[in-house]
Amino acid sequence: MRPLLFALVVCSVALFAQAPEGGRGRGPVKHKNLQVLPDDSTLIPNMRMAATGLGVMCDYCHEQDRSLDTKPTKVTARMMFSMVKDINSKFPDGKVHVTCYTCHRGMTEPLTAPPAAQ
Numbered sequence: 001m002r003p004l005l006f007a008l009v010v011c012s013v014a015l016f017a018q019a020p021e022g023g024r025g026r027g028p029v030k031h032k033n034l035q036v037l038p039d040d041s042t043l044i045p046n047m048r049m050a051a052t053g054l055g056v057m058c059d060y061c062h063e064q065d066r067s068l069d070t071k072p073t074k075v076t077a078r079m080m081f082s083m084v085k086d087i088n089s090k091f092p093d094g095k096v097h098v099t100c101y102t103c104h105r106g107m108t109e110p111l112t113a114p115p116a117a118q
């Protein structure tokens, strides 16, 4: 019985350790690798704004552990978040005027020039 009990204890410890990382644990979630965005209730709305703006799912930028910076798209997106914040800060009324959708229009690569006339 003893080895089995030990295995059970190890398993439940691992489960508890996993919970906060997935964001499904109780209590406030502390994100590990935010360099541009605030760690508050605006995070998930910002993520949805990026996903719908580019017409992608979360895994376009993320591994299962969302704090990892392994995908180049995430690294580019961080720079884009910073750029969008900067642009919006230049409007005198303090409102959000520019989002990912403003340029991307549901595509990963926005058009830089109008399509050639037919």
Ligand code: HEC
Residues within 6 Å of the ligand: 023, 030, 031, 032, 033, 034, 035, 036, 037, 038, 047, 048, 050, 051, 054, 056, 057, 058, 059, 060, 061, 062, 066, 067, 073, 074, 075, 077, 078, 079, 081
């Ligand atoms: C276009 C790329 C992109 C998409 C799509 C995206 N994210 Fe993110 N996500 C980022 C970037 C960039 C950061 C880091 C921001 C920073 O450094 O401030 C981040 C950070 C996060 C974090 C914080 C991780 C940590 O612990 O540091 C979570 C949680 C997260 N995203 C969830 C999501 C979810 C859920 C979705 C889908 C609805 C999503 N993301 C879609 C780019 C993206």
Ligand code: HEC
Residues within 6 Å of the ligand: 050, 053, 054, 073, 074, 076, 077, 080, 081, 084, 098, 099, 100, 101, 102, 103, 104, 108, 109, 110, 112
């Ligand atoms: C001012 C216009 C503009 C805005 C706003 C903008 N982007 Fe971009 N984004 C671009 C352009 C232009 C490119 C293509 C760059 C190139 O040609 O290499 C790009 C490329 C990207 C890429 C790389 C796509 C690929 O195929 O590798 C990602 C990821 C991205 N943007 C994320 C975002 C996110 C997330 C936001 C909102 C926070 C955002 N962008 C807002 C103009 C913009």
